[in-house]
Amino acid sequence: MRYNNEDMDFFYPIELIASFLAVVVVLTLHEFSHAFVAYKCGDPTPKWNGRLSLNPLRHFDILGLVCFTLVGFGWAKPVPINADNFKKYRLGLGLTASAGIIVNYISAFLFFPLYCVIFYYAVPVMPDFLSVFFDRLTYLLFAYSLSFCVFNLLPLYPLDGFRIVDAVNRRRGKVYRFLRNNGYIILLGLIIESFICDMFVRFGVGIMSYFDILGWFMQFATGIFGWPITALWGLIPW
Numbered sequence: 509m510r511y512n513n514e515d516m517d518f519f520y521p522i523e524l525i526a527s528f529l530a531v532v533v534v535l536t537l538h539e540f541s542h543a544f545v546a547y548k549c550g551d552p553t554p555k556w557n558g559r560l561s562l563n564p565l566r567h568f569d570i571l572g573l574v575c576f577t578l579v580g581f582g583w584a585k586p587v588p589i590n591a592d593n594f595k596k597y598r599l600g601l602g603l604t605a606s607a608g609i610i611v612n613y614i615s616a617f618l619f620f621p622l623y624c625v626i627f628y629y630a631v632p633v634m635p636d637f638l639s640v641f642f643d644r645l646t647y648l649l650f651a652y653s654l655s656f657c658v659f660n661l662l663p664l665y666p667l668d669g670f671r672i673v674d675a676v677n678r679r680r681g682k683v684y685r686f687l688r689n690n691g692y693i694i695l696l697g698l699i700i701e702s703f704i705c706d707m708f709v710r711f712g713v714g715i716m717s718y719f720d721i722l723g724w725f726m727q728f729a730t731g732i733f734g735w736p737i738t739a740l741w742g743l744i745p746w
Contacts, residue, residue: 519640526641530648531573532564534612534656535584539567541611542587542604549600551593559587575699586666598675605671612657613733619650621741628746651730654737658729665691698722 540562543554554560559567572583587604594600623646631639660668665688677684702723708716717723 519637522637522640523644526644527648530645530652533649534615534652535573536562536564536567537611537615537653538608538656538660539584539587541607542589545607546587546589546594546600546604549603550595551589551591551600551604553590553593554587557588575703583667602672602675605668605675609657609660609668612653612660616650616653616657616734617737619646619653620737621744623647623650624741624744624746650737654730654734655726658726658733661729662695662725663687663691664695665689667691667695 539559543559543561546554547560561567567584567587569583569585575583589604591597591601594604623643626642626646631643634642663669663673670687670691673684673687698721702720705716705720705723709720
């Protein structure tokens with residue numbers, strides 16, 4: 509990038525717009541993939557509810573959108589399905605649950621080279637405000653796709669990770685019931701705790717980063733899942 513730290517406040521609104529647009533793309537692809545796979549597996553419920561669409565307004569949860577834009581992880585409105593309509597119940601349930609995660613990972617794989625092209629070839633010749641916008645937009649398309657993929661692997665209701673467990677697990681023991689009944693509360697608690705830690709860090713209390721449980725998990729997991737993407741595309745002499 510061609511701007512320094514003193515320019516950050518000036519460019520912050522541009523970065524926020526880029527972040528919002530990246531969230532719009534990532535969440536829309538994620539939710540549409542759920543609806544599309546469910547429909548192909550025999551369930552018309554997503555189509556009846558208007559979710560078989562690439563219109564972002566069909567999928568957004570306002571609070572989840574704001575969280576994703578500001579702190580890097582959030583959620584959208586769950587796609588309604590009726591698993592009894594699936595041609596093969598467990599297969600349809602598993603494919604539908606994993607569709608968003610798979611599409612987000614594929615998106616991350618495709619967005620990263622786009623970011624590299626913008627960074628190495630377009631940013632050096634663009635005006636500052638355009639270089640900031642396109643650099644952040646393409647990078648966040650990659651980063652948010654990867655982040656949302658990893659975030660949804662958590663086996664906490666109502667995330668996709670729990671739904672995958674639900675699809676492959678025939679037993680309904682104590683652990684399953686605990687995650688089903690308390691997953692949303694645990695997830696919300698982790699998000700709030702991560703947000704509070706992040707606020708302390710922003711105001712100079714760096715030690716609070718060590719207590720950010722969700723942040724540590726996301727950093728560790730995205731590093732593992734992101735490595736094959738960056739390593740493979742890194743073989744190209746940009």
